Amino acid sequence: MIKIGLLGLGTVGSGVVTIMENNKESIRRKVGTSLAIEKVLVKNLDKERDLDIDSRVLTSNIEDIVYNPDIDLVVELIGGEEPACQYIKEAINRGKSVVTANKLVIAKHGTEILKLAREKGVQVSYEGSVGGGIPIIRPLKESLAANRIHEIYGILNGTTNYILTKMTREGRKFQEVLAEAQKLGYAESDPSSDIEGYDAAYKIAILASIAFETSIDISSVYVEGIDGISVDDIELARELGYVIKLLAIGKRCERGLDIRVHPTFIPRSHPLALVSDVYNAVYLHGDAVGDVMSYGKGAGQMPTGSAVVADIIQVARDIHSGRVVTPSLDTTIKHRVVDINEIENSFYLRLQVRDKPGVLAQITKVLGDNKVSLASVLQKHRLTTVVPLVLITHPVKEQFINKSLKELKKIEDVVSIDSLIRVEEESI
C-alpha cells in the first residue's frame, strides 16, 4: 500500500478524493497496490465538507504529513506561492515524491524544485498545472520527445476564453460578461490573474521550459490581458476573417525564445479558432510530427483531478516497484527570452480619424517612414465627421509600431488610437 499525504481539500483536492474512490479498483490494478489517503491538510478543521471523509485524517498541522515516515507521496493542492512552495521542498527534503497542480510555484520555482528532487532521488509531477485534464506535460516530455519543437500556441485560460466566447457570440461588453461569469462560478471573485493573462503566462512558461529544455524566467514573459478588448474589435475581427483569443505563445526565434501572452487575431479557419467556452487547447509544431493539437477542459474539479490522479498513479507505481525515476532537468540549454520590442508581428490597429481628404495619406506616410507596411485597410464611412479606420500591417518589429503610434498621435486629424492587437498568421 502506498500512503498519500494530501495538502488541500478545496476544489481540486475534493476532486482527487472522489476520483480515487470512484475508480479505486482500476487504479489499484494500474499501480500494482492500493493507495490510501493517510492525512489531509486543511486550513480550517471546522469547515463543513461536502465530501464523505473520515474527520480523523484531517489535520491543520503540516508536520503530520511532511514528518510522517509512513507517507511516501505528498500531493500539494493548496495553491498560491507560500506556504505551498515551502511545503513541497520540505516534503522532497524528507524523501517524499510530490505531485502538484500549482502552476505558480512550478513556473516560478520549478527549476529549483526539480534540482532538489534530483538530489534527493524523488519524483515531482505537475500535469495538472497546465491545461486541466488535457494530457499535455507528459506527452510533451515523452510522446513528443523525438521532436525539436518549433512553436507552441495555447488557449490556456478557461475564464478568459469563456468571456471572449460570450462577447463574440452575444455582442456583449467585457465588464458585463465578466460579472456574469463570476456569478456562475466561471471566474474567481478576484479574477485579475486570469483576466490580466498571468495565469496563462505561468502555463506557457511551464510548457516552453519543457519543449525548449530550458529554464524560463517568468518576469521576462510579456503579458497582456483581455480587459481592453471591445465588442467593436471582435466584430471587426469577424469581418476580416479572424477571431480574438487570449493566446499563449512559445516559439524559437533567431536570437532566443519568443514567449508571450496577449489577445491575438487568429484566422477563423485555424483549429484553435474553434476552441470555445471554458475549453483549452494546445497546438504545437514539431520537426518530425508536424502539427498536433490537444483539446479538452482546461480547469474544474474533475478534469484537473483527472490529471493529478494520473500523476499519482505513475509516481505510486514507480514507488511500489522500487524504481528510482528522478526528474530530468529541463534546464540543460540556456536560452534568452527576446524582448517584445524585438519581436516581429502583424498588427491590427483601430483609430478614429476625421473624415477629411489627405488623412489616410498622412497616416500611411508616418507608418511607411517607420518601416510599417499595410496588408489591408478598412475605412467605415459614417454620417459623422469622425470615422473609424482599421489597418492590418505586414509583420514588423514591435518597436517600429510603438514609434509609429507616438507619431500618429501627433497628427491633428487622428482623434484617438483605440486598439492595437497582434495578428498571428504567418506560422500558425
Place this chain on the structure above:
Amino acid sequence: MIKIGLLGLGTVGSGVVTIMENNKESIRRKVGTSLAIEKVLVKNLDKERDLDIDSRVLTSNIEDIVYNPDIDLVVELIGGEEPACQYIKEAINRGKSVVTANKLVIAKHGTEILKLAREKGVQVSYEGSVGGGIPIIRPLKESLAANRIHEIYGILNGTTNYILTKMTREGRKFQEVLAEAQKLGYAESDPSSDIEGYDAAYKIAILASIAFETSIDISSVYVEGIDGISVDDIELARELGYVIKLLAIGKRCERGLDIRVHPTFIPRSHPLALVSDVYNAVYLHGDAVGDVMSYGKGAGQMPTGSAVVADIIQVARDIHSGRVVTPSLDTTIKHRVVDINEIENSFYLRLQVRDKPGVLAQITKVLGDNKVSLASVLQKHRLTTVVPLVLITHPVKEQFINKSLKELKKIEDVVSIDSLIRVEEESI
C-alpha cells in the same frame, strides 16, 4: 550506449533513422546515453537507399539481430503479420525489448506478445501503431489512467479521410478520387485494408483494449468501408447538417462493448467533423476528464517516425537506468463485444420511390411495425416519376432496421434502397 536492431528500412524505418540523426543530441540527453543503430534488417540488400547509411549495418539475416547479444532493443518496422510477429516474439524470448508500429500484429497478437514480454521482463511499446504521430497510446495508458473511459471515437485512417474530404469538397466520385490519391501516394496500390475499414478496425481494437482493460477479438469487430458512399449521400448529409466520416467507435454498452468501424453521419458542429484530409483524431469521454480530443497527422514517414522514436527513447531510458518496467496486461477484465445486430443507432436511409400518393404511408407503416420511428423525412420533388426519399430514424436496434429493409424491398413502389448509413448523434 544502447544498441538498437532495426527491422525494416522502408517508409517508417527511414524516418526513424533520419529523426535519430537530426535530433541526436537532444535524444542523448533524454535517454541519458547515446543510441546506436547496430544492425538493420532489409529484404533486398542491393536496393538503392536514399538514406546515408553505412551498408555494413544492413543485413538480410534476422539472426544477426535477434541472436546478437549486443542488441538491447529491437524496432520492428517491416509490417505485415508474418514474419514480423515471429521476429517480435523471438526478440522478446532473447530478452530484448521491442518497439513496433505494426497495428496488424498488435491487434491480432497483442495479448500474447504482452504476456510473453511480462514473463521475460522486457518492454513492448507500440505508439506508432495508432494515429501516427499523435500522442495517444501512452496518454491513454498514463495521462488518462485515473478515468473510466466511456467512449472513444476515432478518425484513424488517413487515406479514407482524404478521399471523403475530397469527395465532400469537390463533389467528385469515390473511384475517381481514389485513383487520384493512389497517383499522389496518399493511397497504397492495394488500398483494400484502408478502404474496407480494416486498418481502422485494428487501430480501434488496440485503443479499446487499453481503454477498457481487456483483450479484443478482432474478428468480433464490425467493419464496413467507404466504397459504397456516393456523392449524393455526402450532399444530403450536408443539407441535413452532417458530414460523413469513416468513424471507428469503441463504447461501453449495457451488455459489453460496442466496437465497430463504418461510415457515419456526424453533426457538422462536432470537433471531429473538422478533421480533414490525411489528418487523424481521437475523441474520447472519461468520467473525470470529460471530453478530450487529440489531432494530428495519422501517418507518414516523419509523424510515425516521431512516435516510434519516442517509444525508443522511453524504453532505452529504462534499459539505461536498469529499470524493469514490464508492460501491464490490458486484459484484466473480460468483456464481450456485442453483436452489431444488438446495437442501437439512428440511421440515414435513402430510397428511390415512385412519386405516388400513399407510398410514404406504406413505408412508415412497415417501419413502425418494426419499432422504427422517424426523426426526419426529406422528400425531393423532381420532374420524374421516381423520386429520392430520405429518412433519418430515431435510435433503434440494427436487427429491426434489417428486418424493415427486407420488407421495404417488397413494396412495389419502392424502386430501390440506395443507402443505409449510421448516424452518431446522441453521445457524441
